[in-house]
Structure formats: C-alpha cells, structure tokens
Amino acid sequence: MTDRRTFLKHGSLAAVGLVGLPRWMRIMEPTSSNGADRVRDLAQRAIEAARDAGATYAEARLTRQISEVFNGSALGGHAEEFGVAVRALYNGYWGFAGSPYWNADDVVDQARSAANQAKVYARGRPHTVDWPPIPVASGSWSTPIRYDPFTIPIEEKTDHAASWEQLAREFHPHTNGAMTGMSFVRRECAVATTEGAYFTQTTYVSGGRFVLLYKPWNAEGNLDNAEADAQGLMHTGAGWELFLDAKIPDQFPALLAQCEAQLQEEKSDPKPGEVGRYTIVCDALTMANILVNTIGVGTQLDRALGYEANTGMTSYLGPDPMTFLGDPIAAPLVTVRADRSMPRGLATVQWDAEGVRPEPFTLVDKGTLVDYQTTREQAAWLAPWYQKRGKTVRSNGCANAESGLFTTMQHFPNLTLEPGPRDIDFDALVAATPRGLAVQHGAGEPNFNGGQMLLRHFGCREIVDGKLGRSVAGIVPLFGSTDFWKHVVALGGPSSAVQYPIFGVDKGEPGQATPFSVRTVPAQVANVAFISGARVGK
C-alpha cells in the first residue's frame, strides 16, 4: 500500500491533493464581485474620462495581486492588493493617479486627476513624446501552469512541507530536520488604452527553499553544523507543480554529501590569497549577479540618459547611448539577449504594460553593444541607430510597473547570457584552467555609473593544474564592467545554463522593482584584479 509519505517522497501528490478534498477546502478564492465585464467596464470608463479631460493618450491598469508566504508549517501570511492606475499624456507630459478603489466613480475621478496633472505640468518647457503606433493588443494570457497554487488548500501546502521536514529528520541520525520556505504570487492585470487596446494577463510566481540541516558530533564532543540547499525550488513562473516536481527527498543523499564536504572543507584553514590578477572560473550564479549589475543595469536606456541620476545612479553606458552603440563592450564570444518570453521567466508576458507585444532582442551581439532596454516612448530616442541599421523603430516591450499603485516605467526583461559553442560545464572550465581561482555564488556591490563591481560574498578556491584546491581567503575581485566582459575567455555550454530569479533592482521615485529571470552559464575570465580583502572589510 502506498501511504501519504511515499506519495510525497515521489512527488506524486498532485492528483490526490486535488481530488481527495472537499470543495470548501480546495478553493480559497477571495470573495470578489469583480467579474470580467465589470473590470472591462471600469477600465473603459477610466480611459474615456481621461480622454474627456483632454488626454491625448491614456491607459488604465486594473491589478490584483495575491500572495502567500509559508515558513515550514508555520504560516507567514496572506496578502491581497488591488490597484487602479491611470496614466495620461498631454502635450508631451505625463500625469498619473493610483488607488485601490475599483468602482466607477473613483476610477473616473482618478482618470481626471491623471489628465489634469499632465495638463498642469505641460505649462513647462515645450516637450514632445514620440508615440509610434503599435498593433492594438487584445485578448487574454496567463503564465502556463499546471496548478494554480491558490486553489491548493493551505493545509495541503503546509503538510507537504512538514512531510519533507519529517522525512529529512528520519533520513540520517544526524540530519537535524530541515527548513522549508514557500511563497506564491498571482498577479492579475487588465489594461485598456485610448488606442482601443484591451487585454488581461495573469502571471504566477512560485518558489521557495528547502535546507537540510546536518549536525553530527565531532571528535571534540561538540556539535558540528552544516546545511545544504535543495535544487528545483528557485522562484519561477510556475504553479504548485514546482513543489510537486522538485523530488526533494530524492536529493537527501546528495545534500548530505554536500554537508559532509562542507564540514571537511571547514576543517582546513583557508589559504591566504595574494593580491594580483587571476584567471577565474565563475559559476552560473556569479555570472548572473554580474550580468544583472553590469550589462543589465547599464542597458536600461532611461538610466543611461540620466533619468535615475537623483536616485539609484546613472549607467556606465551613458550619458549618450549613441556613442556606445556599435562599440565592443565584451569579448566576441559574449552575446546577451533579452526577452519577455523565456519559459518560466519572471518577466514573461504576452504584452507589456503599454500593450506592446515584446519580441526577443539582442543587447550585446558577439561583444558589441547593439541595443538598450526600451519602452514605447524611449524607442524613439534611439531612432537614428535603428534607422542606420535598417530596423523599425519599436519598443522592446520593457514597460512594466510594480503594481497598480505605481506608474509605468522601463523595467528589466528576462536576460540570457548565451552559452558557448562547446557543451562544457563549470568543472570542465576548471579543468581547462592551469592556474587560477574558482568563484562560486558570488554577489557584491555594484557601482552602476562607474561600471565597477566589487564581489564581497562569494566562495573562492584555488585552481591548480585544472583541479580545485584549498579555499582562498583575504582577497576580493574588484573590476570594471567592460574590462571584465572583454576578458571572458570561455563560456559554459547549453547544458550548464541555469535560470535564476531576480526580484528586481530598485528604480524610479517612488522606488519600484519588478521581478525577472536571468539565465546564465559558467565562465572563464582572464586577468581579473583581486585586491586585499582588508581594504574592503573581508
């Protein structure tokens, strides 16, 4: 007979969970009278009111976001947020109004407020916004998922986590349990524009963490302490199936081995590192953090042009993007693409917040900067470049907003560092490095404007004759973005690619951040400067 725990162990509870429970436990939908017709009616009323108030263009976004966070079997919380956002354009100036009130009178008031603001500010210096026409967006889209996590009873979710933790405790005399975290978000959005667009989208983010805790007694009679993170639970555009498919118990042997290796490594003192330049091999996570904070942030067009000067900093690929486009900013084997269609990508949508259907685009083509992240308004700022290359001037579909309480602006699409031609992985890159350093799970502090990055949080091991050696401490890499990317010597192949969630890089005032995914491969990079850790507090 197959018991409940065996089901969990093999990740096969989905059908049982859905079929075996009464309906009142299966559905935990908020009580809401917001049917599709009513939502459309509210959105239409808003744009009509904005147009009547003089707006030459307006868009209304009605949003609803629900989220749940669990820490093991103890619930963190449940939250629901509604928003209505109206953005209006008048004589080159934008006005905005956001509120939680989904009713006819309020959305009309709000739309008038947005339009009136635009008119007030339009008394300033003459200004134009190029607003190239786009195909009218229409329809509905949803993140492809198998199970909406908000239709799974919370008891089932917490049971699932508790069973993993119980199995972990029983797995080995010294596995001292585990910690499970789970979070789920569903964002629903309806957008109407004065150009006749109306579309609805529902996106999902699911993810969490499972940490195996290992506490054996050591030779001195004290408890050692190690832990290892399971794979398969990183936040992604998925539903409850992420947890069903993760096969966590199957990973216990590997996690235990990681813990033991960790304790073994801790027993040997790290080797003091020497200041100098090294060939390094970075894992995919390190490359993800570097990509986001260098080329990723750098190619946000508004940031490059100085629009973030008063807050999170401008970009090293500015202030005049035209002087950078067409220039090499990386080694010829480096290609960076952006899209909003990556499977399970956190920024994946059918339409952006302005109704643009995003197409994948290339930011860095074989080392050369060829594009920036743009919205509809921003695309025109690069018109000479596009025209020179015979390309149509069109938005790259990067308009987004944190919620219906924030105005639309340019935000990150999903990013991909294209794999190298040979299907090699981190270990193969290490093997191909006679002498150097291996840098893993690196993160640090970027300086967007200067294009510098300092890695402070990372694991570092020496590479000797293509083999990983002792841990190295006391030195940290500090590099300029372009210098780093130009020294990329080799990249991991397609099977070494890993997709990571990024929960946003703060932008704008008031500050907002939107999630996206970044897919990277390990890399071998030459000539990276390591400075004394004492100079930077490590």
Added chain:
Amino acid sequence: MRRFLSSDEAQALVKRAMGLAAGGGSTEVELDTSWQGNLRWARNIITTAGDISNNRLEIERSIRGASGTAKTNQIDDANLLAAIRRAERLLNLRRELPEEELKHEFIEPYPRPVIWSDATYGLDAEARATGMLQVTQSSVGAGVQSAGYVQVAAHGVATMDEDRVWYYPYTTAQFSITVQDAAASAAGWAGVDGNDWSKLDAAGLTAIALDKCVRSRNPVAIEPGYYTAILEPQAVADFVSLLFTPETLDRESAEAGPPNSPSDSRYFDANLHGSQRLLGPYTRAIGQSKIGERVIDERLTVSSDPMDPELSFPPFHGWQVFHPVTWIKDGVLQELAYARSYAVKMLGKDTGGLPSTGSYRLSGRGEAPSVDEMIATTKRGVLVTRFGGVPRHPLDVAMTLTGYTRGGVWLIENGKITKPVRNFRFTESPMIALNKVEQIGVPKRVFRPKYGDDFPEGYSPVMVPALKIRDFNFSSLAESI
C-alpha cells in the same frame, strides 16, 4: 480623487470589520491609510507626476493564542469578510497557547507629537508644478541638467480592536535634487525631508546642488588611502544609520548570539549572511550585551523621542508606544530595544516593551563647529557630501560597510578646499569611525526617505551633525560621478 481615511472613517471601518468577525476570539486591525503626491524630473523636464492613495489593512484573528493574519487594501464588506475568513483559516494551522502564555497587551497612554502639516497636505499638483517648473528653469539657465524629486504624503496609522481605536495622522515632505554638468562629468546633490513642506527650502537646496556641481567640475584623481574625512550631515546619516536600526538595536538579538536550535524562527532568515546568525555590534558575548560599556566617542549621545520637535514620528505602532529613549549617553550604551515579552521574561517587568523605530538624533557636547570651521582646522582631508551604495546589511560583527562618495567630494589642504576629486569607494566600520571623531557639528535634519514614508518600516527621520573623522578608509577610486 479620494485621499485617505479620516479618524471617523477609520473607526467606522473597524466597526464594520468587527461585526463581520464571528466565532469568538478577538480581532485586531492595523491600518495605514495614505495619500501621496509626487513629481519627478530629469534632464530638466518633468517626467512623471502623480497622486497615489492606498489603505493597507492587516487583520488578525486570535482564538486562545492561536492567530492568523491577512492583509488587504480593500475596505468594502465583501473583501473585508474574505480577509477575515482567510485569517481565521490560517489560525487553524497554529497551535493554541496554554493560559499562562496568552498575550495580554500592555496598554499605556501615548504622547501626541505635532506631525501634521496643512502646508504639506495642501501641496497639490498645481502647487508642486509651480515650484518645480522654477527649479527646472533655473537648471536650464545655468546650462546644467537637473534631476530631482518632490514627494508629499499624508498618513493615518491606526491600531484597533474591540475595545479601542488608536489613530494618528502625520504628513511627510521631501525634496532632493541632483545637478550634473552637460558632459555628466560633475555632480552636486542636496536634499532634505520633514513633516512640513513650508519649512523645506527647495530654492535654497537647488542653489546648493548647483553650486556643488559647478565646484565639482574637472575632478582630479588622488591616491586612495586613509584621510581625515569631513562628512556633511547627509554623509553621516548614510554611513552610521545601520547602527541604530530596530534590528541592530534589538536587545534580544544582541544577547542571543547564534541560534540555539533549528526551531528558532530567526534561524531561517534568507538574507545575505545565509542562515547563520551574526553577533551584533552591541554583543559582548552570547547572552550578554554591551549595556553599560562605552561603545562610541564619549562626546556623542544617541536618542529618539517622538516628541522631539525637530524629529517627530508617530507615537505608536500596534499597541507599542514609543517612549523617549537615550540609547547611548556620552558614548556609553544605556539601552537596547526590546518587546514586552522580553520585559516580562528577562527583566521581570510587567510593562510595555521599549521599541525602536530607526529614527534617532545623534548629538555631541561641547563646541559645535560648522563645516567651514572644520575645514579651516584640517591640514589635509576630504570633504564628502553623501554616500551611495551602502548595503543594508554589514559584512561582519564590526559592521564594516562599503559604498562610494556621491554628489560632490573635495580635497582639503591647509585649511582650505583646494580641488574637486574623483569619487572614492570607502570601506569603514561606523562603529570604529565613531571612535575616531575629531569634531562634531550641530545636528541637522537630513534626507532619509530611502525606504518610503510608511511608518515604521520606511519612515525614520534622522538628525545628525557633520563629523570630522580621522583615518577614514577611502579604499579605492570609484569611476562614477
């Protein structure tokens, strides 16, 4: 457009919510109802401006110590009922507590600071436009590019249960501006926040930013290293505030050290430090804090008081009342923050807790020289306007931080500013730096709205003086403006 809920509206809302809760137990509601007006500009053009309102409700249902919470921003009956049912559903997952562990709130009167300004609440789109169009025009006239932000907000924070309603309204206002020259090779910054828009001198701050930009042109690179640093108040706040956050000042954390067991909920803390708990700057040993020890320069005192007329903040959060506290007096750690449960268990006091908000006044005793006077007495040093990129989490127990200078940095030689210099990355511990203080200026209100204006998570007003600090570690050049 609706702005935010008045006291009467909040009370009516909670009465409705209480009526919807059924099945015994108790219900508690926390509310932050808000309106915000903003205006942003860049490249001398207003890029976006708007009005935003919101109601953030957190509803907690409790039965015999088991509780569940749900958040919503909807205030109609149907959605309130849905949130209450969610909270009730969640409390079923929690265990009930034995009688002796049941929470009994300690209710005490709260002070009534003046933190409402009609001038702030009245700064509508028309008024914002009038002022800021002048600012952008002056930047155009000076041949520079300015980017900046104005935000005014009004909040009503409330805590309510079946027996009482606490409601407190407050306003916030902020202005900040960055001016860059046409080549984006030099920058100047100025900014401040407060409760009262009429007390913010936008024109004066614009002039300061313009002047700093002009004086920052053609910066030269000087060797990184240890310099005497004169930090203007904004730079001091950017640098030392991490020492006075609620997390850092938390007494239980300072005494507890590493987790005792995996069931310690704090153990699973997905921050940059991984899951191992760090000892804090106020930890003497596991189980022992540094209360009673001198931790910073003996001329420095750190306090917070909701009634401080220059630094007022809402007087409560939940049922926790904020009291006037001197955290550090004459360099000696006097108090650390704690919850009521800590007071009962560890201090044997059946009183309320001693919470911290992150708001603080850093003041010195003795002479209080101006920045110019500090410069005049400096043989060789660096003058810093502000810091950027300072992480929210330190790397080590010494609270070592890194970041970079922004908005104007100059070399001082023989008592005078001699030249603008290229920006530096710094690597320094604020705890150590506050033990290397040479001169202390007059505390001034600075710009602290980095994390928003929601109280207490984001809104933490700060008063700090300019400081002259010896041997400040400017660890490398930062290729930025």
